[in-house]
Amino acid sequence: MSFENNDKAAGYWRENLRLVLSLLAIWAAVSFGCGILLVDVLNEITFMGFKLGFWFAQQGAMYVFVALIFVYVAKANALDKKYNVQED
Amino acid sequence: MDVQTLTYLIVGATFALYIGIAIWSRAGSTKEFYVAGGGVHPVMNGMATAADWMSAASFISLAGIVSFVGYDGSVYLMGWTGGYVLLALCMAPYLRKFGKFTVPDFIGDRYYSQTARTVAVICAIFICFTYIAGQMRGVGVVFSRFLEVEVETGVYIGMAVVFFYAVLGGMKGITYTQVAQYCVLIFAFMVPAIFISVMMTGHILPQIGFGAELIDAAGNGTGVYLLDKLDGLSAELGFSQYTEGSKDMIDVFFITGALMFGTAGLPHVIVRFFTVPKVKDARVSAGWALVFIAIMYTTVPALSAFSRVNMIETINGPDSTGVPYETAPTWIKNWEKTGLIKWEDKNNDGNIFYTSGEKNEMNIDRDIMVLATPEIASLPAWVIALVAAGGLAAALSTSAGLLLVISTSVSHDLLKKNLMPDISDQKELMYARIAAALGVVMAGYFGINPPGFVAAVVAIAFGLAAASLFPAIIMGIFSKTMNKEGAIAGMVIGLLSTASYIAYFKFINPAANSSDNWFLGISPEGFGMVGMFINFGVAFAVSKVTTKIPDEIVAMVESIRFPKGAGEAHDH
Numbered sequence: 001m002s003f004e005n006n007d008k009a010a011g012y013w014r015e016n017l018r019l020v021l022s023l024l025a026i027w028a029a030v031s032f033g034c035g036i037l038l039v040d041v042l043n044e045i046t047f048m049g050f051k052l053g054f055w056f057a058q059q060g061a062m063y064v065f066v067a068l069i070f071v072y073v074a075k076a077n078a079l080d081k082k083y084n085v086q087e088d
Numbered sequence: 089m090d091v092q093t094l095t096y097l098i099v100g101a102t103f104a105l106y107i108g109i110a111i112w113s114r115a116g117s118t119k120e121f122y123v124a125g126g127g128v129h130p131v132m133n134g135m136a137t138a139a140d141w142m143s144a145a146s147f148i149s150l151a152g153i154v155s156f157v158g159y160d161g162s163v164y165l166m167g168w169t170g171g172y173v174l175l176a177l178c179m180a181p182y183l184r185k186f187g188k189f190t191v192p193d194f195i196g197d198r199y200y201s202q203t204a205r206t207v208a209v210i211c212a213i214f215i216c217f218t219y220i221a222g223q224m225r226g227v228g229v230v231f232s233r234f235l236e237v238e239v240e241t242g243v244y245i246g247m248a249v250v251f252f253y254a255v256l257g258g259m260k261g262i263t264y265t266q267v268a269q270y271c272v273l274i275f276a277f278m279v280p281a282i283f284i285s286v287m288m289t290g291h292i293l294p295q296i297g298f299g300a301e302l303i304d305a306a307g308n309g310t311g312v313y314l315l316d317k318l319d320g321l322s323a324e325l326g327f328s329q330y331t332e333g334s335k336d337m338i339d340v341f342f343i344t345g346a347l348m349f350g351t352a353g354l355p356h357v358i359v360r361f362f363t364v365p366k367v368k369d370a371r372v373s374a375g376w377a378l379v380f381i382a383i384m385y386t387t388v389p390a391l392s393a394f395s396r397v398n399m400i401e402t403i404n405g406p407d408s409t410g411v412p413y414e415t416a417p418t419w420i421k422n423w424e425k426t427g428l429i430k431w432e433d434k435n436n437d438g439n440i441f442y443t444s445g446e447k448n449e450m451n452i453d454r455d456i457m458v459l460a461t462p463e464i465a466s467l468p469a470w471v472i473a474l475v476a477a478g479g480l481a482a483a484l485s486t487s488a489g490l491l492l493v494i495s496t497s498v499s500h501d502l503l504k505k506n507l508m509p510d511i512s513d514q515k516e517l518m519y520a521r522i523a524a525a526l527g528v529v530m531a532g533y534f535g536i537n538p539p540g541f542v543a544a545v546v547a548i549a550f551g552l553a554a555a556s557l558f559p560a561i562i563m564g565i566f567s568k569t570m571n572k573e574g575a576i577a578g579m580v581i582g583l584l585s586t587a588s589y590i591a592y593f594k595f596i597n598p599a600a601n602s603s604d605n606w607f608l609g610i611s612p613e614g615f616g617m618v619g620m621f622i623n624f625g626v627a628f629a630v631s632k633v634t635t636k637i638p639d640e641i642v643a644m645v646e647s648i649r650f651p652k653g654a655g656e657a658h659d660h
Contacts, residue, residue: 002652013649020177027173031166031348036341039159043331049299049313054331057162058154058389059295062169062382069176069375076181076371085650087366 002085012083019075023068031061094473095234102272102477106484109265130369134376136263137360139270141168141381143219144226144483145546146388147273152457155392155399158322159333162389163343163613167550169378169385170344171351176374179352180361182565184370185648189362191355191557192501198564200641201572202506207579209501211556212355213494214583215549219354220490220527222546224250224535227483229455232426234476239426243535249480250487251528262488269481274384276478280462280471281387284394287465289314294390302397314393321400324408326444330396335611336603342614343547349620350550353558356493367651395461402464403442403450410441410449419463428453487531491524498523548590551616555582559623568645574631582623589615 003009034042035057042053050059080086146168154161186194191212196205227246232239285297290307301309302317318330328334335343351357360377361370403420405411413431420440423429430451431440442450459479462472499520504511511519556579563570563578590612593601603609610618647653 002650009646009650016649023177024173027170031170031344032341035162035166036337036344039337047299048296049301050315051331054159054162054315055299057159058165059298059386061166062386065169065173066375066378066382068173069371069378072177073368073371073375077368080651083650085652087368087651087654 003083008083012079012085015079016076019072019079023072026064027068030056030064035061091469091472092234092236094469095476098470098473098477099234099480102481105268105272106265106481109268110262130364130373131376132267133263133360133364133369133373134378135270135380136266137357137373137377138380139266139273139481139485140360140489141357141377141486142270142273142384142482143486143546144223144230144479146384147277147482148226148229148458148479149455150458151388151392151395151461152454154389155396155457156454157333157335158318158328158330160335160340161392162333163335163340163347164547165385165389167344167347168351169382170348172374172378172381174348174352175357175361176371176378179358179561179565180370180374181367181651182648183358183561184361184364184367185651185654187362187654189359190496190501191358191561192497192505194564195557195560195575196505198641198644199560199570199572199575200638201576204560204572204576204579205501206506207576208557208560209497209506211552211579211583212497213502214587215353215553215557216355216490216494216497217527217530218552219356219546219549220487220494220531221534222549223483223487223490224528224531226455226479227487228535229426229428229453230459230476230479230483232428233423233456233459234473236422236425239428240536242426243532246483246535247528247532250484250491250531251525262492266485266489269485270380273478273481273485274380276474276481277384277458278387280465280467280475281391281394283467283471284398284461284465285390288394288397294387294394298390298393314397318393318397321397325400325442330393336609338609339603339606339611339614342610342617344614346551346554346614346616346620347547349554349558350552350616353553353556353561354550355497355553355557356489358561359493367654391458391461395457395464398461398464399452399457400442403440410437410439412438413440414438416440417464419460422463423456423460426456428456487528491527494527495520495523547613548594551586551590551613551619552583554616555586555619555623559620559627563624563627565645565648568642569631569637570627571631571634571637573634574627574629577630578623578627581626582619585622586616586619589619 003012034053039053039057042056043051045052047055077086150164153164183194188194188197192205192208195208196202224243224246227250228239228243230242231237231245232242235242235245281294282292285291285294288302289297289300290303291297291300298314300314302312302314304310315331322328322330361373364370364373402417403410420429424431432449434447434449440449442448459475462475499516503519504516559582560575560579563575593612601612603611607618
């Protein structure tokens, strides 16, 4: 066991899950949400020459995906340090 | 120099480069290959993963499909990028901490069961074979056009090249070869896209030109936006609106899901993250891979829209009634030789004409769009040659990665760890080669008798991955109570339900393959997501009524959840 005690281990996992779930909520919102379920509503709005829903489905969602992973990397690495479970 | 000579030159030069790299990096031991990431920087690993990932289907077929179906093509764009978020957040770091080499290794150990390992191997082999089946068609299309032969002959040539490449180059130099292949394929993809974007909209970035105003030959704005023009043309010719598509929302939703979850369950992609030096690197590698993939995937829909407008305008002419066949652009005649464009003069007016429904005279295979685009837009000959080299780079890098997984799955996971534990190293290697050869032959068969368009065949592999391996891996990491009985039942029923749904509508009763007969209106391509829910449901139900998992497995699950103490990446 690399954690100081079981509470710490549970705390680390809880924070990790919260991080992952909140990023996945954004992931689902831009793709399944804006790109598919809400596409007709958003298509009423014009954005840089695109219908907005169409833009999310063919451009926007992908940009957000890339950003999400790098946010995760930064936050997960910080979380490891906080609980002192990073690699040497 | 003509296109054909230039194609030989550029394709020849890139092949020489790949083989050179393979020989140069071959010096290393076999072990060095299995932990390929050992000394590889995460950016390089990301680039190699992207090359491994972007297959002939992505390169050749994807823009063509999006071009023909408009908004509906978004399922592939979001599906094949969104899965990387799942990989990075939910799988890569934990599987790296686990520290073995293959997916069946993880499933076998986590579910403390030889049966679970066997089921996982079967799933992995099944998925890889389906996936590689989609590749050879793409190679065939490239060769058929540039050697001016029928597409079947192109497939035979492609089979020979891929087999030779996989055997001669070996798998050892694969990471650096794939880095080179990524560079070739992305350059080959971006050059024509940028050319066309500048010609049609004056914007260098296709991603911006996609939403911009069209310009005329003199470079003045016409006041018409590209996408409005496309919607107008589609309406005029009786197609569904380009920006709205024709699939039902529920089907779009489920296909996107199946592709995303499938991406996160594909053995040849997951393997990449087992072998990087650190857990930290596994996380960031997935990010870089997605950056390199997104460069191409955000360009694809732009290129699709440009080439759609171009294609319709060159065939139908300025007054939308068709142009005489004699004066038709040469690309049409060039592609007719491959059998991938067919013209039938239905009203005997000597004009070629493209529209929807009965009056359409042009039968155009979607798979040619990317390769034909530089010709349609009259780009210089070297650009056309470059695109051919890019298409081959995409097909080779993916085929090599898949053949590796197929041969290790068969020889290592299935034979050595399962059926014949006493097998000698030479025998193991022999079986690995036989498996690779079998993979090439199967791929060739489906290349000649394609059950659909390239990207559609590949989509089936994702459905199977989503329904079988993805849930087993996720539960292995995030549940401390999931036992072997649950996982095995979930994988078996998930795989079987999805495979039979697909087989029924694609092979047994294709006549019934329409949304009226589908379960909730979900097409076979999207059923993998349903299969995934079935897998999760069955697994939890079965695990509730069967034995508890051993304490040492609970301890193992706890230990993969944080990075500290991750050892070197392991050999077999």
